[in-house]
Amino acid sequence: MKAVLFDMDGLIFDTEVVYKQSWQHAAREQNLDLTDAFYRNFIGVQDPECERMLVEHFPEHFDITRYKRDRDQHFHTLRAKGIAIKPGFDALFNAIKQRSLPTAIVTSSHQAEVSHNFANTPYLTQFDLIITAEDVEKGKPHPDCYLMACERLGLEAKDCLVLEDSNNGIKAALAAGCQSIMIPDLLPPDEDINERTIVLKSLDEVIDRLPIIAS
Structure with missing residues (x-):
């Protein structure tokens, strides 16, 4: 070696716990439930692929642009705490x-x-x-x-x-x-x-x- x-x-x-909290928070902002079970598919995967899975998973009215904004704002707030x-x-x-x-x-x-x-x-x-x-x-x-x-x-x-x-x-x-x-x-x-x-x-x-x- x-x-x-x-x-x-x-x-x-x-960071994974913080990421999960932010991804689930952004879903709740649209009255949607991103379950722990479904989130497991995202671990170790790049964001664009995870976002593609979300678009396929959630209803047609799901707003991915709003979702990414809410997720990132929430994550940056949590991350600022260290x-x-x-x-x-x-x-x-x-x-x-x-x-x-x-x-x-x-x-x-x-x-x-x-x-x-x-x-x-x-x-x-x-x-x-x-x-x-x-x-x-x-x-x-x-x-x-x-x-x-x-x-x-x-x-x-x-x-x-x-x-x-x-x-x-x-x-x-x-x-x-x-x-x-x-x-x-x-x-x-x-x-x-x-x-x-x-x-x-x-x-x-x-x-x-x-x-x-x-x-």
């Missing part, structure tokens, strides 16, 4: 750096979200590569983002370890041919995912796995 590729939302930052870094990230990141392994962020979010989330932390400049929604046409669960990360790092996919919290993210990593570890956030691993990847409870548990996975 020669590099570690991090997802961001739900893995490094505790987004917590997930437990174990600091210890894991330091352990990876001590091993002189390259690191990358590979996220379905946009560059502006990455910059904002990391603004009050020392971490962003320490990553060797950042891949965001702007960089790929097809987001997770398609493998494009992880294939691009491996290519830009000059490494084969089999030599890169992906850390993800979502099933869609793990599917993208596996489709790219990467090693993978899932640290679930809002959703448990799908049965087929559970059989194909390592599942841990927290980021700091990855530290003990680094020498085992390394080759």
